[in-house]
Amino acid sequence: MGGVADYSGSLVLEMPLSLTTRVTLTEQATRGWVFSSPTEGLCSVATGTPPADVPKWVRYPYGCFRLFCAAWNWKPKTGLLFSIHSTVPTSMGVSSSAALEVATMRALEKFAGRKFSGTALARLAQRAENEIVGAPCGLMDQLASAYGVRGALLPILCRPDILGNPVRLPQGVIAVGWPSGVKHAVTASPYATARAGAFMGRKLIERGGRRALAHAAELTPAEVRSFSKAILPETISGRAFLERCGGVDDALSKIDPATLYAVRAAVSFPVEENFRAQAAVALLRGKESSRHREDRLGVLGELLYQSHAGYSSIGLGCPETDEMVGAVRALGPKRGFYGARVSGGGSGGTVVVLLRKASLPALQRLAAKVRFTREKLPILR
Numbered sequence: 001m002g003g004v005a006d007y008s009g010s011l012v013l014e015m016p017l018s019l020t021t022r023v024t025l026t027e028q029a030t031r032g033w034v035f036s037s038p039t040e041g042l043c044s045v046a047t048g049t050p051p052a053d054v055p056k057w058v059r060y061p062y063g064c065f066r067l068f069c070a071a072w073n074w075k076p077k078t079g080l081l082f083s084i085h086s087t088v089p090t091s092m093g094v095s096s097s098a099a100l101e102v103a104t105m106r107a108l109e110k111f112a113g114r115k116f117s118g119t120a121l122a123r124l125a126q127r128a129e130n131e132i133v134g135a136p137c138g139l140m141d142q143l144a145s146a147y148g149v150r151g152a153l154l155p156i157l158c159r160p161d162i163l164g165n166p167v168r169l170p171q172g173v174i175a176v177g178w179p180s181g182v183k184h185a186v187t188a189s190p191y192a193t194a195r196a197g198a199f200m201g202r203k204l205i206e207r208g209g210r211r212a213l214a215h216a217a218e219l220t221p222a223e224v225r226s227f228s229k230a231i232l233p234e235t236i237s238g239r240a241f242l243e244r245c246g247g248v249d250d251a252l253s254k255i256d257p258a259t260l261y262a263v264r265a266a267v268s269f270p271v272e273e274n275f276r277a278q279a280a281v282a283l284l285r286g287k288e289s290s291r292h293r294e295d296r297l298g299v300l301g302e303l304l305y306q307s308h309a310g311y312s313s314i315g316l317g318c319p320e321t322d323e324m325v326g327a328v329r330a331l332g333p334k335r336g337f338y339g340a341r342v343s344g345g346g347s348g349g350t351v352v353v354l355l356r357k358a359s360l361p362a363l364q365r366l367a368a369k370v371r372f373t374r375e376k377l378p379i380l381r
Contacts, residue, residue, distance in 0.1 A: 001277050001307055004191065004316065004345055006138030006158040007250075008198050008270030009215020011277040013155055013167070014140060015175055016148030021086035021099040023061065023107040028079035035061055037084040051132045060097055063132025064104040067124050072114050082107075091183035093342070093349020097133070098141035101125035119161040122146045136195055136252035141344075155281055159215055167284045170293060173338075174357045178367055180320045182348030191345045194266055194314040196255055199248035200241050201267025204232050207245055216267050217274040224264075224271050234264045265313040272310060276303045294333060301339025301354055305329065308341035316346030324351045327366055335359060 002012020028034065033045045040057045051059050051066065061082050069075055082104070088096040105121045108114075116124070122142035129135045129142075139160050147163060148154050155164030169175065202216040205224075208231030213219070224232070236244075239257035248255065255261075280303050283296050308325050311317050321342040328340040328351075336359030343350045353363060 001280055001304065001341070002140060002156075002158075002273060003307070003311070003343065004138075004194060004314075005217065005270035005273035005277075006140035006156075007136075007195055008202070008217045008267070008274075009157075009159045010217040010270045010274035011155060011157050011281075012140050012273075013153040013277050013280060014144035014148055015153050016144060016150060017088060017094060017099075017177065018150070019087040019089075021084070021088050021096070021103045023100070023103040024083040024085075025107050025111045026081040026083065027076075028081050030079045032079050033062065033065065034079070034081045035084065036081060037086075039086075040084075056133070059133045060100045060128065061104040063128035064101050064125060065108065066132070067128055068105060068108045068112070068114075071124060072112065074112050074114065076111075080111075089179060091349075092179050093344025093346070094177055095141040095145055095344065097129060097135070098125065098137075098145045101128050102142060102145040119143060119146070119163070123161065130252060136192060137345075153281075153284070155277070158217075164281075167281055169284070170297065172357050173297065174355065174360070176353045176355065176360065176363060177343065177350045178324060178340075178353055178363065179350050180318075180324060180348055182318055182320045190315050190347045192254070193259065193261065194269075194316055195250075196248065196253040197261040197263050197266030197314065198270060199250040199253050200236070200245070200255070200261055201232060201263040203245045203248050204236075204241075204263060205267065208232065217270050219271045221268070221272050221275055224268050229264075232264050232267070235260050235262050237261070262314060269310045269314050273307060276307055279303060297338045297354070298333050301333065301337075304339030304341040304352070304354060311342050311346040317342070318346070318348050321346075321348065321351050324370065327370070328353055328355075328363075331359075331362065331366070335362065337363075 002010055006012050032047055035043045035058045043055055043058045045054055051063055054062055088099050090096045102125050105125050125142040126139045129137050140156055140158055143156050143161055149166040152166035152168045154166055198216060202213055206213055238255045238259045242255055280300055283300050325340045328337050331337040336356030338354045340351050340353045343352045
């Protein structure tokens with residue numbers, strides 16, 4: 001839970017996949033860097049090559065390498081072979097890029113004999129995606145890949161990187177990633193538009209409410225609802241916003257004068273998602289009671305459904321994932337299906353399903369029936 005609310009300072013709840021990405025570094029006698037992937041092939045990069053001149057898939061590890069060398073004022077004495085092996089599906093909204101970045105940074109740590117402290121490794125990995133790849137992602141994915149705990153939710157307060165104690169799911173309950181087959185990309189315009197809209201909404205609130213906000217998620221849902229449409233309109237064109245406010249406090253958001261931005265929904269989503277994540281933690285940390293267990297899981301599932309609807313409200317939904325979530329809802333808690341939502345940056349990708357472990361075969365049968373799903377088996381988290 002959380003997703004695109006991370007860049008607005010929300011609490012998010014993340015769980016690592018049961019899949020892996022590994023990067024191995026090997027010295028080479030020749031100068032330069034070679035990147036090898038069974039799925040992408042081989043790419044040789046001469047020293048000093050700008051990241052813009054290499055294939056996109058290489059920019060992730062190459063960007064990490066360049067930033068690592070700069071951060072530690074370090075250079076390898078020989079050429080290097082970066083061998084990349086990953087079972088994490090790409091463009092499915094499950095942080096394959098963050099996994100590659102974190103794996104590359106950890107391989108470099110070991111090879112160079114350097115060690116980051118705190119969350120510095122994840123923050124540098126995020127910089128590689130923002131500055132080298134050009135994807136305006138928040139820090140959530142890198143933090144989850146670096147510090148996630150198997151079988152538990154990792155609470156992250158994205159202000160920017162406050163990690164809470166892991167929260168275990170109730171016994172016999174699992175979260176599963178169900179790939180839709182619809183490719184997703186953080187660099188695509190719907191995500192960038194939603195992000196810009198959130199920062200525009202925050203700026204309008206600051207201007208109209210005469211208060212400074214470090215993060216939009218500092219507000220409560222009730223506060224956002226209380227703002228008049230004169231302060232926070234449903235929509236505003238980029239041109240009208242720039243004339244009123246001049247710009248936003250986010251270097252990664254570009255305001256297009258010709259685009260109409262749904263600013264009220266864009267800023268409401270992270271505020272409401274922050275509340276939903278807090279409620280989910282309270283439900284999961286509550287005293288275990290067989291009497292109220294199903295009730296609590298039902299409420300938790302409803303929070304997931306609300307979160308999914310919130311994605312659609314900011315332009316990050318798609319018919320395929322809506323159909324998948326609707327199919328889970330139709331099965332319902334009595335059959336062991338508590339809730340579902342689209343993951344990552346939305347607009348396709350993967351649907352997260354919360355269910356009883358005993359109900360997994362039923363989900364596998366459901367996945368096999370869906371005509372557009374390319375990967376038939378769910379990805380266990």
